[in-house]
Amino acid sequence: xxxxxxxxxxxxxxxxxxxxxxxxxxxxxxxxxxxxxxxxxxxxxxxxxxxxxxxxxxxxxxxxxxxxxxxxxxxxxxxxxxxxxxxxxxxxxxxxxxxxxxxxxxxxxxxxxxxxxxxxxxxxxxxxxxxxxxxxxxxxxxxxxxxxxxxxxxxxxxxxxxxxxxxxxxxxxxxxxxxxxxxxxxxxxxxxxxxxxxxxxxxxxxxxxxxxxxxxxxxxxxxxxxxxxxxxxxxxxxxxxxxxxxxxxxxxxxxxxxxxxxxxxxxxxxxxxxxxxxx
Amino acid sequence: xxxxxxxxxxxxxxxxxxxxxxxxxxxxxxxxxxxxxxxxxxxxxxxxxxxxxxxxxxxxxxxxxxxxxxxxxxxxxxxxxxxxxxxxxxxxxxxxxxxxxxxxxxxxxxxxxxxxxxxxxxxxxxxxxxxxxxxxxxxxxxxxxxxxxxxxxxxxxxxxxxxxxxxxxxxxxxxxxxxxxxxxxxxxxxxxxxxxxxxxxxxxxxxxxxxxxxxxxxxxxxxxxxxxxxxxxxxxxxxxxxxxxxxxxxxxxxxxxxxxxxxx
Numbered sequence: 001x002x003x004x005x006x007x008x009x010x011x012x013x014x015x016x017x018x019x020x021x022x023x024x025x026x027x028x029x030x031x032x033x034x035x036x037x038x039x040x041x042x043x044x045x046x047x048x049x050x051x052x053x054x055x056x057x058x059x060x061x062x063x064x065x066x067x068x069x070x071x072x073x074x075x076x077x078x079x080x081x082x083x084x085x086x087x088x089x090x091x092x093x094x095x096x097x098x099x100x101x102x103x104x105x106x107x108x109x110x111x112x113x114x115x116x117x118x119x120x121x122x123x124x125x126x127x128x129x130x131x132x133x134x135x136x137x138x139x140x141x142x143x144x145x146x147x148x149x150x151x152x153x154x155x156x157x158x159x160x161x162x163x164x165x166x167x168x169x170x171x172x173x174x175x176x177x178x179x180x181x182x183x184x185x186x187x188x189x190x191x192x193x194x195x196x197x198x199x200x201x202x203x204x205x206x207x208x209x210x211x212x213x214x215x216x217x218x219x220x221x222x223x224x225x226x227x228x229x230x231x232x233x234x235x236x237x238x239x240x241x242x243x244x245x246x247x248x249x250x251x252x253x254x255x256x257x258x259x260x261x262x263x264x265x266x267x268x269x270x271x272x273x274x275x276x277x278x279x
Numbered sequence: 280x281x282x283x284x285x286x287x288x289x290x291x292x293x294x295x296x297x298x299x300x301x302x303x304x305x306x307x308x309x310x311x312x313x314x315x316x317x318x319x320x321x322x323x324x325x326x327x328x329x330x331x332x333x334x335x336x337x338x339x340x341x342x343x344x345x346x347x348x349x350x351x352x353x354x355x356x357x358x359x360x361x362x363x364x365x366x367x368x369x370x371x372x373x374x375x376x377x378x379x380x381x382x383x384x385x386x387x388x389x390x391x392x393x394x395x396x397x398x399x400x401x402x403x404x405x406x407x408x409x410x411x412x413x414x415x416x417x418x419x420x421x422x423x424x425x426x427x428x429x430x431x432x433x434x435x436x437x438x439x440x441x442x443x444x445x446x447x448x449x450x451x452x453x454x455x456x457x458x459x460x461x462x463x464x465x466x467x468x469x470x471x472x473x474x475x476x477x478x479x480x481x482x483x484x485x486x487x488x489x490x491x492x493x494x495x496x497x498x499x500x501x502x503x504x505x506x507x508x509x510x511x512x513x514x515x516x517x518x519x520x521x522x523x524x525x526x527x528x529x530x531x532x533x534x535x536x537x538x539x540x541x542x543x
Contacts, residue, residue, distance in 0.1 A: 041463060045470040052478045056337040057329065065332045187307040194314040201321045207328050 020120020066211025152238025167228020349411025
């Protein structure tokens with residue numbers, strides 16, 4: 001009898017989330033070569049190549065860029081590469097293709113919320129990338145102990161990880177929003193790519209935001225990319241403290257609320273004008 | 280000579296079709312121009328910020344890095360104008376839609392890689408050229424007749440290297456289908472090409488100027504125009520990269536002979 005009892009919508013969504021997560025995980029690991037290329041190596045290159053650039057700039061022991069000496073900059077770039085891997089990636093969502101090809105129509109007739117399926121992909125992304133980052137960190141500590149970053153404290157590491165997770169959710173919402181624009185535009189990959197360039201710069205993946213000119217750095221501190229990569233890196237290294245963490249959480253939560261409202265608005269408006277003949 | 284003219288006529292047709300396609304997708308036209316402009320601005324801003332902390336980057340001054348960025352932007356624009364199709368190669372190989380390539384009127388390498396002409400990238404190419412000329416303005420003699428000759432040579436080298444690398448990376452897809460290896464190789468290549476090659480250690484520099492001539496996309500052409508390497512050195516690099524390109528095209532053709540699909 002209990003199986004026939006009405007299920008609370010939240011419980012139903014959570015069950016669906018679990019199923020979607022399992023499905024996405026199987027799908028992403030189905031192609032082994034592709035899995036290694038796409039999931040293990042993604043987002044590593046740019047910060048790591050910057051190590052060579054900073055080696056050229058910070059050649060003398062007293063040279064500094066924004067207060068960073070060379071070993072601290074290496075630690076920061078390793079953190080930036082790790083955190084960027086945890087952020088939801090534009091290629092992680094193919095919603096725009098589904099809209100273009102009319103596949104999205106089938107989800108509208110199913111008794112599930114489409115967003116939960118996309119959320120399943122977000123959970124899969126974070127779970128896979130967190131595992132990859134953990135493996136990389138174990139290898140890094142074993143192979144390069146003198147260069148690998150060490151947290152200022154356990155709470156600093158936890159605070160940094162918390163900010164990265166919230167930032168990753170913001171990145172996921174932005175990806176979803178850009179994809180939803182496919183209801184109105186013929187092509188959205190250019191917008192995704194542009195968002196990616198701007199994000200990398202604003203997040204301080206290549207140059208720490210604290211090394212940027214004051215006016216620019218002050219502006220970027222109001223945007224979520226800074227709190228998703230640069231600030232967690234500085235928190236981890238002890239260059240920022242708990243008050244900064246609190247400010248970061250507030251900024252990220254405000255962004256999540258704003259992006260979520262915009263997502264719901266655009267999704268509803270988009271569905272109203274969607275036509276998927278034959279799909 | 281006849282073959283060259285034939286392929287130039289094909290290129291003209293690809294350009295004509297590309298212009299017609301873009302006249303239908305006007306928003307795409309605008310967003311791609313804006314996207315590449317954002318890419319340029321991020322690069323310029325990154326190096327300008329770095330030069331606020333230093334006077335020299337591995338021996339390159341601020342003015343020289345601006346020239347380097349000009350070559351990077353212009354070779355990227357060439358890639359976007361003509362070689363955008365290479366981005367889709369892995370998927371199309373997996374889907375088995377390359378059969379018709381065997382029947383098309385030209386060398387498969389040329390017909391496949393040059394088929395997607397991008398009009399919007401021409402706008403970005405004009406912007407990149409503007410930036411390069413602005414950067415060269417500060418370099419004595421760079422815009423004199425001899426300097427312009429060196430500029431033409433350097434650009435030819437950059438464009439040839441782009442084509443050879445674009446084709447070369449896709450060969451990996453024949454070996455590991457649906458691996459995204461060619462796109463990953465591009466991602467890594469572009470990351471390495473984004474910085475003057477002199478920032479890397481010696482062994483890496485040797486690799487990037489020989490077997491995987493990433494330096495020929497931006498560093499070597501800029502170094503030649505700036506007089507950081509001699510004409511003889513530039514000639515040696517050019518001869519090697521030209522031969523490497525021919526070898527890559529031959530290797531691609533051989534790999535393509537083994538291509539089979541359900542329809543093939």
